[in-house]
Amino acid sequence: MTIKTFAVAAAISASLSMTAAAQDVVIGLSGALTGPSAGSYAPAIEGIRLYVDKVNAGGGVAGRKIKLIILDDQGEASKGAANATKLISQDNVSLLINSSLSSTFAPMIAATGQAGIPLLFAASACPKEVYPPANPLLFCTTAFASKFDSQATLDFITKSGGNVSLGLVAMAIPISRSEIESAEGLATVKGMKVADKAIIPPPTPDYTPFATKLSAAGANWVYAWAPWVTQVRTFEGLRKIGWNGRYIAWAHLESESELARLKDPALYAIGANALFAQDLPVQREMQATAKAAGATYPASQMTEGWIAGMVLEAALGKAGPNADAKAIQAAMQSLSVDTKGLRGGPIEWTAANHFRTRQFYRIYRWAPTSSAIEVVQDWTAYDVK
Template structure:
């Protein structure tokens, strides 16, 4: 009898473990983007925890399994394969970085695994449509174009673009170029630098000599902080602008005394505007979790989690990769809180919202 009871208990535990909906994430929890990765993940977990507290998906809790790829595309692919083949995840989620997402794309096709809400706005993930990638944010090209238009509108004439020499940087420059074309201007300079070992020793003197008025900095937070410090140390007062990959409180910390006045593009509504339903919901959950405030990066993770959960719900029964793919491809005008997300087999863009913020003297994003 004792053996029977033990067997039943073990069987029950196994069934309970099997009932969990495993979601996989590979991202740079250490390295250049660690601050932003932590915040986007915190935002997603807030929503998953709320869903689990209400019984999960058809009684099955969601478990997010996160692996650190140290912001290395090769390691990102290795992590993704482990999550797919060993953890048997239903989906991948919040993968951080353009080359990193590209590195795992072949695995998505090989194992028919959906990737929801990659934390990158690369156009290559939008067009042509990848049948396994579902974006939940605007493109970097849209952000960069918006930034250049804004700088021109406020009278900036000598605008330089400094970008990391990888697929992320190259992609965002296309948007910046479109912005310059739209306002009938040319960039004062376009300079690139190595992602692993950025060197500003030759670039900064050029910026100072040209007396550039603004610099659109396309890079990770740690690199933007390093480059901005080099510019300031050389006496350049140029307006610094960067993209939403740096819309995290951790980026402000990295910038230190140089944070004030930096413009950062955003892809979700103002995180302190409770008039926005998604912001109000996130803010209430954040307070319950003990967070001081909701950052833009947290909003990105939160919104991505909402879309993933809705796809799992619509899949019905026990979620599978195929059910989730089908459900997401039929997600039309789903309201995540004042913003509608739609997908089809010919469009996986999700949202196209782009705005600007500025870092205030209090170390907060302002709009």
């Protein structure tokens, strides 16, 4: 009964979209444009929008223009679910993009699964279903990667030498806690001493008590994998009580300006995206595009969106003209996208791996001698199997 209704609806909508705009390929996006967590997603969403506009201005891809419909879910699961329903059943999108909190994943995965439409995670955390063996419908371009981030960080700490006593910092949200817990396990395997693990509730008036505990436990290296606020305020809390160890944190989009604000040479940022200090040609292009469009966010915060746009363009180009959701999904099963230096290497997808076959990391810090951000360790690759 439901299948029948759906088939009829699909047939009607297919005929409708044929007559309405046979030229356009319709892509839907539901993301945290606004709301308390918008700061991490809205710049990336703007990046995708600008990239799509740029592609359309250049004549589109495979002879078609891209019609990108962006809906705001404010990071709320029920809004994400409602958006997915609308985009799939009313706008007949051929591909859906999620740029929001992980609590919106479950309803969107369910909705796209039912409709057989590919779902791309861009700027939002990669769900475990995109790693090998991958769910055929789910894909991810986001920089950070569970377990690999901690692996790369701990490898760097080990290489830095000396007698390491490790402190770990997480925010009391599931994604951050599970990553830090996996780091704890990994450290034990590597034979590192874990001095303390601080899991910090989000609304914390004063980070000093947590810093005191880390410092008192004798940590001389601290690794934080959490939203930027928690990472940086714990660091500042540690410095306030006179701790002088080294601190490494995930390079969120704020990190570039924050490294410059704090000017602390023992604060490291590990990330998979090239910072703008690099001044790559593609970054100059991003800046010019953002300026011309009068963008709300600085181009330096749009890297995630730009990369998702590149991947989208490549997938649609490979799928060819008149490709439907199925053809686009088929094209995405094996894809290689040159990131032009925004990442350490190309994003490569295989039938079994919808994350990327190789993940690259780079580590930055503030160099007081040159008064600029410097690369401490250049691209290091990890195979994703």
